Amino acid sequence: MSLEIRTAVSPDELAELFRLRYKVFVEEKGYYPENPERRIYDPYDFLPGTRNFIAFDDGTMIGSIRATEAAGPATAVDSYFDFRPHLPLADVLLPGRKVITAGMFFVLSRYRRMGRTALAILTLLSDYAVSSGKTHIIAAVAPDAEGIAAHKGFQYVAPPFFHEGKQLWVAPMILELSPSLAEAPAQASPRRRAAANKHWAVYSQVASLTEA
Numbered sequence: 001m002s003l004e005i006r007t008a009v010s011p012d013e014l015a016e017l018f019r020l021r022y023k024v025f026v027e028e029k030g031y032y033p034e035n036p037e038r039r040i041y042d043p044y045d046f047l048p049g050t051r052n053f054i055a056f057d058d059g060t061m062i063g064s065i066r067a068t069e070a071a072g073p074a075t076a077v078d079s080y081f082d083f084r085p086h087l088p089l090a091d092v093l094l095p096g097r098k099v100i101t102a103g104m105f106f107v108l109s110r111y112r113r114m115g116r117t118a119l120a121i122l123t124l125l126s127d128y129a130v131s132s133g134k135t136h137i138i139a140a141v142a143p144d145a146e147g148i149a150a151h152k153g154f155q156y157v158a159p160p161f162f163h164e165g166k167q168l169w170v171a172p173m174i175l176e177l178s179p180s181l182a183e184a185p186a187q188a189s190p191r192r193r194a195a196a197n198k199h200w201a202v203y204s205q206v207a208s209l210t211e212a
Contacts, residue, residue, distance in 0.1 A: 003117060005124050008052040008064070014045070016061050017054055024106040031142070031168060040104075044068050044076045051128065055107070055121055063107035065121050067100050067128060067137075076101045079165070080140035081172040086157040087136060100129050102139040115148055122152045130177055137175040146171050
């Protein structure tokens with residue numbers, strides 16, 4: 001297995017990502033109703049503050065997670081759970097300033113057993129958040145991802161519950177990032193700092209390509 005994780009940039013990559021979401025979230029898990037496009041996406045996928053991280057095995061897309069920075073008072077998980085009472089006051093008053101919303105997390109079934117791919121995706125997500133100066137990652141986690149999220153350090157802020165409107169079980173979870181890493185990344189361990197710098201170089205390159 002040759003694992004590569006990067007940001008989706010091209011229209012072809014996004015089209016494949018949306019198709020794989022449909023395969024996992026509709027055909028396999030039944031989280032969403034069927035649709036004629038056979039794609040799963042929403043307006044948050046196209047916001048400037050969104051990064052869709054995609055994982056590849058030897059050139060084949062096998063998993064993804066979405067990181068969204070709120071551009072206003074709304075976040076991508078508001079319709080699932082109100083995280084505001086569990087965040088610092090500054091982040092409630094200025095949504096998105098220090099918080100990233102994670103979602104649309106999946107790994108294709110044949111790659112789930114060992115958990116390596118899922119853990120690598122979550123590690124890249126947290127490194128990106130740290131390098132961006134964030135302090136928290138919030139997520140409405142599906143039951144089958146609770147274990148790997150907890151292993152990565154996410155904490156429950158409320159018991160899992162069945163969301164009547166979405167007809168889904170939801171586990172509200174938060175990852176509180178180390179303040180020392182978020183505020184002073186130069187003081188991080190050499191390994192963590194090198195990883196963050198490497199990822200940040202990729203994100204900067206992607207932004208340049210997007211703006212061109």
